[in-house]
Amino acid sequence: MATKKKDAANAEGLQLLEGKCRYCDTLLSVMAVDQEDADNMSTEQCTCAGSMYAGVERSATALIDQLFVDDDPDAHWAPASTVQVGLIRRLATAVIHCDILGATVNLGTTQAKIVAGKSSPVMISRKFTTEMSLEAVE
């Protein structure tokens, strides 16, 4: 009996479930495949501050991966180390939560800059630190 029920749900894929936001326990009715999916969807759709911060943190993680983890196809720079990426993620979280206004991390040949954006909670950038200076002599 239970197997038949599960098969019917799988055949249709989605069912109407009450999902609970992980941050504020708000219940939302969503079309989901199971309870875990319903809770995930409700957390994403909830408009509470916890859900908003989590969304921004997910977005910042994707940006950090793009700049510091993924292999750069144009070989501008090498991926940062696991410790460096961890620090950058923690600093981004601190900026998102307004604990700090920004931070700059010296990675050797490149520099990571994490600051509050003008129209977003956080802006992350990476630039080369190498500089060439020449002095003219008499």
Ligand SMILES: [Zn+2]
């Ligand atoms: Zn919520």
